[in-house]
Amino acid sequence: MSRFWGEPVELWLTPAGCALRAGADTVHLPTTGAEPAWPAALAAHLPARARVLARVDDRWVRYLVCRWPTAIRGRKEREAWLAHQFRQVHGLADADWVMCRDADPAAAAFVACALPRALVEALQAVVRQARGRLVSLTGAFVARYNALARQLDAGDGALALTDGGRLTLGVWRDGQWTALLSRALGEGDALAAWRELTPLCVTGEAAPAGVLFHAGTVLTAPEGWTTRAVAIAA
Structure with missing residues (x-):
């Protein structure tokens, strides 16, 4: 795979390792030991200055379907409310998890997900080292649903x-x-x-x-x- 790439790079993180897709090229990087071995393999193959679309295997993701209460206003209030929902339903500690969601659905129900903070920070470090940009990060189900939506x-x-x-x-x-x-x-x-x-x-x-x-x-x-x-x- 070229070390420089103008198109977005799709990255899938799984317990077996990770896969990179850029255009018609796909590189599978298996894990050779403990799960944290994937950052080193990814760092060796991620194209420089890549715009990365990251998808995380669902075994690492916690999901919720939410609808904003009318009394919740502003970004900070929404973040606090969403973190509270994940604590109540999944027992997640804010310090250990990163919450992600779609951009501001006003009244509609929406899907939110929580990802392990250690995994997210390791991914961000690899992308930053390659002078790239992490433009999206979500669970595998959300990515696959979007791909299947027309069916x-x-x-x-x-x-x-x-x-x-x-x-x-x-x-x-x-x-x-x-x-x-x-x-x-x-x-x-x-x-x-x-x-x-x-x-x-x-x-x-x-x-x-x-x-x-x-x-x-x-x-x-x-x-x-x-x-x-x-x-x-x-």
Whole structure:
């Protein structure tokens, strides 16, 4: 891969290492020991002055679906409120996690994610060393959902991604996010999405009927739902 690159560089961080995609070129950098070995491998291959779009494997990410309370105003208040939500739901300490979200959705529900601070700081250091710029940082589910959006119905549905022994499931109703969760997935567990969606149908977070889009393992949907496979570009 060229040491100088004008187009954005897509970076995927996984427990197996990392992958860099720039244009038609992809470089896979496996981890040879403990997980923290990836920064050194990345530093040796990241093009200089690259604009980096980083995607982090969902096993390192904690997700929430949120909607701003009307009383919350200003960036600092929103950051404090969001950190409080992650503490309440996931028990995350502010000092150890970095919260990320889409740019200011006013009234709509939105997806927020929390990433380990040590991972984020290590990534920022590598990009800075290459005189590059980290222009986006998010969880793998969000990146893949955005890539698949044209294949998905906007009404009532869910997207289930199974990768590396993990299920990440995002649910929407009337075109609005209602839930996003990530769980360890047992080998051959076709009922994992059914177990997660069924109680959400009872609470109303999921519709009584919808489409379960899935990429990876073929999954069973609750009664009244249909399933549809979607393909993620290599």
